[in-house]
Amino acid sequence: MDYRQRTLKDEVTCTGIGLHSGETVSLKIRPSPPDTGIRFTRKDILGHPSVKAHFDNVVDTNLSTTIGLNGCKVSTIEHLMAAFFGLGIDNARVEVDGPEIPIMDGSAAPFVFLIKSAGIKEQKSPKRFIVIKKPFEIREGGRFVGIFPSTELKITYSIGFNHPLIRTQKYELHFSGKDFVEDISRARTFGFLRDIETLRENGLARGGSLDNAIVIDDFRVLNEDGLRYKDEFVRHKILDFIGDLAVLGCPVIGHFVIQKSGHLLNHRVLQELMASRQHWMDLAYKDPAKYVERSVKIPAFGSWEPASPRLAPLS
Numbered sequence: 001m002d003y004r005q006r007t008l009k010d011e012v013t014c015t016g017i018g019l020h021s022g023e024t025v026s027l028k029i030r031p032s033p034p035d036t037g038i039r040f041t042r043k044d045i046l047g048h049p050s051v052k053a054h055f056d057n058v059v060d061t062n063l064s065t066t067i068g069l070n071g072c073k074v075s076t077i078e079h080l081m082a083a084f085f086g087l088g089i090d091n092a093r094v095e096v097d098g099p100e101i102p103i104m105d106g107s108a109a110p111f112v113f114l115i116k117s118a119g120i121k122e123q124k125s126p127k128r129f130i131v132i133k134k135p136f137e138i139r140e141g142g143r144f145v146g147i148f149p150s151t152e153l154k155i156t157y158s159i160g161f162n163h164p165l166i167r168t169q170k171y172e173l174h175f176s177g178k179d180f181v182e183d184i185s186r187a188r189t190f191g192f193l194r195d196i197e198t199l200r201e202n203g204l205a206r207g208g209s210l211d212n213a214i215v216i217d218d219f220r221v222l223n224e225d226g227l228r229y230k231d232e233f234v235r236h237k238i239l240d241f242i243g244d245l246a247v248l249g250c251p252v253i254g255h256f257v258i259q260k261s262g263h264l265l266n267h268r269v270l271q272e273l274m275a276s277r278q279h280w281m282d283l284a285y286k287d288p289a290k291y292v293e294r295s296v297k298i299p300a301f302g303s304w305e306p307a308s309p310r311l312a313p314l315s
Contacts, residue, residue, distance in 0.1 A: 002177075002301045003288050005090040005127050007031045009119030014110070016102025019076055019189070019213075020064065022206030025098035029114065032091040034125035037249050038084055040067065040074040044097040053081060055247045055270040061263035063199075065244055075100045078243030078263070079189075083111035085246040086180035087120060088301025090127060106188035106212040108239055112181055128284040131296060132254030136279045138269050143260045145269045147279075150255035152297040155241065157258045159234045163192075165216060169234035177301040184242070186228050187235035190214035193222065241266055248274070253283075253296055 011030045018025050032039070038053040049072035051057055059073065060066035066075035074094075080101050084092065086108065094101075104110035137146035153175040160168045173179060191199075191208065193215055200206060208215075214232065215222045229235055241258060244266035261269075273279060285291060291298055 005123040005125045007091040009121045012114045012118035017207040018100030019103035021100045025102045028095040030093040034123045041095045079108045081246040082243035083108040103212045108185040126284045128250040130252045134279045146257040148255045154255040169231045171234045193217040
């Protein structure tokens, strides 16, 4: 039962290309104390300003999620945030020397590898969980996000595209760190060849290539190695959703049912859900037995080196 907060054991670095900016970016992830959350620091700006990954700080959702505060902005955070969420990392300091998180291979898998390489450290403070008490839903045209009471974190996602390779896809994730790493983290972002020129004319996708995205023409996948999963498209949508969900700052225990959502609707759902206090409650227990008493199934967030005894209450 992974009820304690987590950070990294050591710092870790990487360099990559920003998907939309096309700029080379260096990234460093450092351990951070309990209850500090995930903070992004711009090392290329005078004074090294920082912004916390929090839904109140989301300032743009056009094709990616951007956070900002007092002129400090960091974009395309969703894949890194998904890796943090999937491995149960509550506290970390992310330092970048550019405006965008590197896209790596278009998935969260490289970030999962980096975090595991640094090691995961369990901290003494308990995690905070948001437990859904009453159904909550938002509809917007043909898009839908619903959240329903559940004893576990579950995500059911459906997409539909008028393309012979995608059409309708549906995937259900009973969340655990192991399932996230194996079944979701490797799913890459995707785009249509016909849209790329328009995106670049508008200053977007300048760093996009077959090395960091699935590119589809009218009939086929252009990437030489093809797809990693036959339903990689809907799995990547779940990856993006988890990354956007992570800006709540704590895990949610509930069943998400999603149809054709995107970053904008994901963010709207978080804002309206958190403002609707009657739909959820906070749990943060030092004694893991109390979660069992409430029939709450705490997600298993992935491998780590356990302390002994495993389920001892927090002192």
